[in-house]
Amino acid sequence: MTDISPAHIHSIRHFNRFYTRQAGVLSTYSAGNLSLTDARVLYELAHRPGTVASDLAAVTGLDHGYLSRILKRFESSGWLNRETSPKDGRQVLLNLTPAGRQAFVPLEEEANANAAAVLRTMGDSDRKRLVDAMQEIERLLDPKPLPRSTTATAPTAVTAAAPVAPVTxxxxxxxxxxxxxxxxxxxxxxxxxxxxxxxxxxxxxxxxxxxxxxxxxxxxxxxxxxxxxxxxxxxxxxxxxxxxxxxxxxxxxxxxxxxxxxxxxxxxxxxxxxxxxxxxxxxxxxxxxxxxxxxxxxxxxxxxxxxxxxxxxxxxxxxxxxxxxx
Missing domain, CATH: 3.40.630.30 (Gcn5-related N-acetyltransferase (GNAT))
Known part of the structure; x- marks a missing residue:
């Protein structure tokens, strides 16, 4: 393997700084009475029906105790349903109730609106170039990405990108x-x-x-x-x-x-x-x-x-x- 070019290192660092600024535009949203952490957990539950708490903790990076308290609040609000897995009685599956999916709708709509606002500043060819470039960067940096969600149970259409909770x-x-x-x-x-x-x-x-x-x-x-x-x-x-x-x-x-x-x-x-x-x-x-x-x-x-x-x-x-x- 050849030595890493200092120019390449500089380019990556420059891109990181640039995209951090852009991400702020894409991730700004109003979550009502929800904290950003609550919104992040709600987002993952909407896109991962039938998940288990351990998988949810892994994908969010949250402490198990901290996550457990959030899930209990969601359950008390009527947003979350727990049921024993028919395949493994030791596992408890987590699913949003209709009320939980309804609570998620404004978050999904606002995240989509933020992304759409950025894309509206470009012509069709530039939009395609941008999306292709993002997918190529994702492929190069993560050759084995998490499976993309294709479930139809989410209240709005799920985008092709892997779920990322909006955070500023x-x-x-x-x-x-x-x-x-x-x-x-x-x-x-x-x-x-x-x-x-x-x-x-x-x-x-x-x-x-x-x-x-x-x-x-x-x-x-x-x-x-x-x-x-x-x-x-x-x-x-x-x-x-x-x-x-x-x-x-x-x-x-x-x-x-x-x-x-x-x-x-x-x-x-x-x-x-x-x-x-x-x-x-x-x-x-x-x-x-x-x-x-x-x-x-x-x-x-x-x-x-x-x-x-x-x-x-x-x-x-x-x-x-x-x-x-x-």
Whole structure:
């Protein structure tokens, strides 16, 4: 295999930035009393009749407990029906009721209207070129995509594209009140998912306090991610072990935004900011159990440079230091 051309890397990064802006146009919608996460689950239920909760959690990237609470709300509203699978009595199939399908209609119509508004700006030949190009990109990047939905039970016609819930994510600077949320969200997520005790919450609080006490806007920054005004993620870039090194701290993506690419987007913001400030290297500290984050770091060019076993946060863990040369 030949070396990857820097020009090709630049082109992909440029396209990613361009399409992120375009996706905001396509994904903006009003969900009434539904949160964006609720709308996402409703979308998948409409396009995947007879699904099971484990498959729904996998496709949405939501925590099982978080998803279970959403499904219970839908059931209480008369939108969801559960029935035992006739093929496997251990499985419970999830289906929208007529009321649930009716609740989904405005979301589908608005998503279709947003896409149609973009296509109306083009002539027939350009529309075809655009759709062909999108399908080719999808084929190249995902040679084994999820099966496309063709069910007729959805209240409106299902498009040929694989279902993607409409989500608009906004990144902004840290504001008063955000740092308390960062501590709380980290503590809740790591206790729920990994069983870590409150000494981890204390560590996060110390990191946040240090960020405030020594903050230097010339080379440090924090970001908060929001969906529909709700905080769903964070990341901070601070000065590292020497003047030429930056350090990533407190990366978090809540269940409401998982599967959206937010983690990668937050790391990209840090990398680009570090480059703009003249840093030569970025370092970060993580743990071996954080498999999704570690995979993302590796794909972005970070390398594991040091690790060791220890007991912390009420667990036996392996800490890791990762670095990336800019």
């Amino acid at each position: 994510i906004v990144l902004r600077d840290v504001r008063p009140g955000d740092l308390g949320w960062v501590v709380q969200a980290h503590a809740e997520a790591y206790t729920r998912e990994y069983g870590w005790d409150n000494t981890f919450e204390a560590l996060v609080a110390e990191i946040v306090a240090q960020f405030v006490r020594t903050f230097d806007s010339s080379g440090e920054r924090g970001w908060i991610a929001e969906i529909d005004g709700e905080r769903v993620g964070s990341i901070f870039l601070v000065r590292g072990s020497d003047p030429t090194t930056a350090k990533i701290r407190l990366l978090l993506v809540t269940p409401a935004a998982r599967g959206s690419g937010l983690g990668n987007r937050l790391v990209t913001e840090c990398i680009e900011f570090a480059r703009s400030k003249g840093y030569e290297k970025i370092e970060l500290w993580t743990h071996s159990c954080l498999t999704a984050a570690r995979a993302m770091y590796a794909k972005r060019g970070f390398a594991l440079v040091e690790s060791d076993e220890y007991e912390g946060f009420g667990q036996k863990l392996v800490w890791e230091n990762w670095e990336m040369t800019l």
